[in-house]
Amino acid sequence: MDRTSKQYAVVDSPYGPLTLVATGGTLSGLYMTGQRHRPAEEAFGERVAATEAPFPAVVAQLAAYFAGDLKDFDLPLRLEGTEFQRGVWDQLTRIPYGETWSYGELAAKLGKPNASRAVGLANGKNPVGIIVPCHRVIGASGSMTGYGGGVERKVRLLEFESGRTGTVVAAPEGLF
Numbered sequence: 001m002d003r004t005s006k007q008y009a010v011v012d013s014p015y016g017p018l019t020l021v022a023t024g025g026t027l028s029g030l031y032m033t034g035q036r037h038r039p040a041e042e043a044f045g046e047r048v049a050a051t052e053a054p055f056p057a058v059v060a061q062l063a064a065y066f067a068g069d070l071k072d073f074d075l076p077l078r079l080e081g082t083e084f085q086r087g088v089w090d091q092l093t094r095i096p097y098g099e100t101w102s103y104g105e106l107a108a109k110l111g112k113p114n115a116s117r118a119v120g121l122a123n124g125k126n127p128v129g130i131i132v133p134c135h136r137v138i139g140a141s142g143s144m145t146g147y148g149g150g151v152e153r154k155v156r157l158l159e160f161e162s163g164r165t166g167t168v169v170a171a172p173e174g175l176f
Contacts, residue, residue, distance in 0.1 A: 092133055
């Protein structure tokens with residue numbers, strides 16, 4: 001497969017359909033329905049079955065995550081963005097499951113304590129939601145500030161990870 005060819009698959013999840021995008025055979029996107037900064041579908045390339053590489057590994061880890069059995073994803077990613085954006089996205093993967101950081105904390109960890117607004121903008125353009133957990137970033141006061149996938153989804157993901165939902169969300173049929 002050529003390094004720039006794109007393919008995508010759509011899978012069900014407890015948070016609505018997820019569009020998985022691969023560039024050159026590596027996961028480069030995970031988008032929710034109605035997500036802000038979601039590229040046009042034409043940019044995703046050819047639609048394929050979720051059983052085609054690299055999607056089975058992604059689907060298996062998402063199913064384990066939604067079942068409450070996986071806390072840290074271990075997938076090769078191809079994240080395309082500016083150096084600053086990639087730095088923010090790398091820090092997002094360091095936020096422990098079930099925990100949150102504020103935009104200011106994230107900026108401080110990047111060595112740019114006054115860049116919380118820029119961190120928020122980069123966070124919002126994260127191309128691989130859930131796996132790169134941008135939902136774990138909140139306002140300094142603990143407020144549920146904007147989320148590309150919608151604040152309601154953000155709250156549900158945080159409640160799920162913290163165990164406050166009372167039950168583990170089962171992976172829907174067809175996710176495998």
